[in-house]
Amino acid sequence: MTFGAAMRAEWMLDPTVAYLNHGTVGAPPRRVLAAQQAIRDEIERGPSQFLLREVFRFAGAQTNTPTRMRRAAADVAAFVGARGDDLVFVDNASTGANAVLRSMRFGAGDEILTTDHAYGAVARAAAFVAAERGAVVRLVRVPYPDYSPKALIDAVADAIGPGTRLAVFDHITSESALIFPVAGLVALCHSRGVPVLVDGAHAPGALALDVPSLGADWYTANLHKWTHAPRSCGFLWVHPDRQRDVHPPVISWGSGNGFLAEFDWVGTRDPSPWLAAPAGIAFLNELGFEAQRRHNHDLAWSAATMLAARWGTKLGMTEGDVGTMVTLRVPASLGTTGEDAMRLRDALLFEDKIELQVHAGHGQIWVRISAQVYNTMDEYERLGEVVRTRAK
Ligand SMILES: Cc1ncc(COP(=O)(O)O)c(C=O)c1O
Numbered sequence: 001m002t003f004g005a006a007m008r009a010e011w012m013l014d015p016t017v018a019y020l021n022h023g024t025v026g027a028p029p030r031r032v033l034a035a036q037q038a039i040r041d042e043i044e045r046g047p048s049q050f051l052l053r054e055v056f057r058f059a060g061a062q063t064n065t066p067t068r069m070r071r072a073a074a075d076v077a078a079f080v081g082a083r084g085d086d087l088v089f090v091d092n093a094s095t096g097a098n099a100v101l102r103s104m105r106f107g108a109g110d111e112i113l114t115t116d117h118a119y120g121a122v123a124r125a126a127a128f129v130a131a132e133r134g135a136v137v138r139l140v141r142v143p144y145p146d147y148s149p150k151a152l153i154d155a156v157a158d159a160i161g162p163g164t165r166l167a168v169f170d171h172i173t174s175e176s177a178l179i180f181p182v183a184g185l186v187a188l189c190h191s192r193g194v195p196v197l198v199d200g201a202h203a204p205g206a207l208a209l210d211v212p213s214l215g216a217d218w219y220t221a222n223l224h225k226w227t228h229a230p231r232s233c234g235f236l237w238v239h240p241d242r243q244r245d246v247h248p249p250v251i252s253w254g255s256g257n258g259f260l261a262e263f264d265w266v267g268t269r270d271p272s273p274w275l276a277a278p279a280g281i282a283f284l285n286e287l288g289f290e291a292q293r294r295h296n297h298d299l300a301w302s303a304a305t306m307l308a309a310r311w312g313t314k315l316g317m318t319e320g321d322v323g324t325m326v327t328l329r330v331p332a333s334l335g336t337t338g339e340d341a342m343r344l345r346d347a348l349l350f351e352d353k354i355e356l357q358v359h360a361g362h363g364q365i366w367v368r369i370s371a372q373v374y375n376t377m378d379e380y381e382r383l384g385e386v387v388r389t390r391a392k
Pocket of ligand 1: 023024092093094095118119121122170172173174175199201202222
């Protein structure tokens with residue numbers, strides 16, 4: 001398939017807006033939405049049959065054939081190199097991270113170790129759990145803007161202490177869009193007796209991913225960003241040794257019946273996003289996973305180098321440190337504060353018809369560009385021009 005403008009026909013996106021924000025709010029393709037709608041139609045022909053027999057079965061059911069949830073989970077697991085029985089669906093990565101954090105038995109003085117680039121919602125969940133139990137969150141400073149994976153590992157090694165009970169690392173950070181050396185961080189933490197939760201919200205579909213080989217204890221991710229699944233579709237993978245002790249944030253009928261039963265039914269919900277996840281993976285495979293990954297990475301990196309040159313700013317990372325998104329500074333005259341960032345973000349959308357992530361940090365304003373198969377270099381060229389004009 002030809003990537004670029006022709007691909008836009010596969011999406012419902014407003015054709016008058018350059019959507020450079022796939023990493024923030026992923027856009028599901030039309031055909032995946034159609035597959036989801038077909039599932040919803042099927043549900044509505046027999047809602048109780050579908051939800052109480054096809055999606056979940058209460059103890060005592062007369063059949064052992066896998067449920068639709070389990071079949072979809074097996075497809076997703078295969079896509080990330082895992083076993084279906086080690087993976088459950090969650091609404092999103094926030095829910096997956098909450099499940100793990102809220103299942104831990106922290107005590108007074110225990111430490112949850114994470115970084116100052118952890119996603120805000122997950123950092124808040126960690127702080128909430130810590131505050132409830134008298135524990136503390138220790139934030140490791142990521143070497144930034146001049147990033148180095150080795151320096152990050154060294155900083156984490158220095159920060160692990162006798163009270164560290166859990167480490168939480170992003171696989172790809174949110175605002176800074178950096179790939180963390182997750183396997184190395186896990187090996188380090190395990191060598192010091194610390195279990196690791198990986199927040200892979202951006203990873204599936206953006207990176208070639210083999211979850212078990214990373215060695216983590218828990219791995220949560222979104223499929224509604226880079227895997228073309230409909231919203232809300234995330235998963236939580238749990239190492240078999242940890243499954244007994246992890247529970248969903250909502251306790252329901254599955255309680256006491258094991259890991260899969262606990263997560264597969266947490267009350268009446270719309271299961272169509274999870275059941276349509278295999279359609280997202282099928283679309284990805286049709287595009288060619290490696291071709292898509294390479295296209296998106298190459299486009300994001302070439303656009304970032306072009307923009308940095310045009311704006312006279314500097315990239316703080318190397319090409320291998322990023323996937324399908326790159327974060328870079330805008331010219332200094334555009335401001336320094338969160339308000340400046342929001343003003344620029346909204347002006348870009350409402351006046352220039354360009355949607356992307358804009359934030360403030362380190363006394364500067366940054367944009368994070370995303371690249372998806374429907375994006376073209378022209379869109380980033382236009383971004384370069386309008387930002388340069390605004391900076392004058
Ligand atoms: C690193 C990271 N973790 C977690 C999340 C949360 O994802 P969701 O809002 O789908 O739960 C995001 C969202 O962008 C993220 O970037």
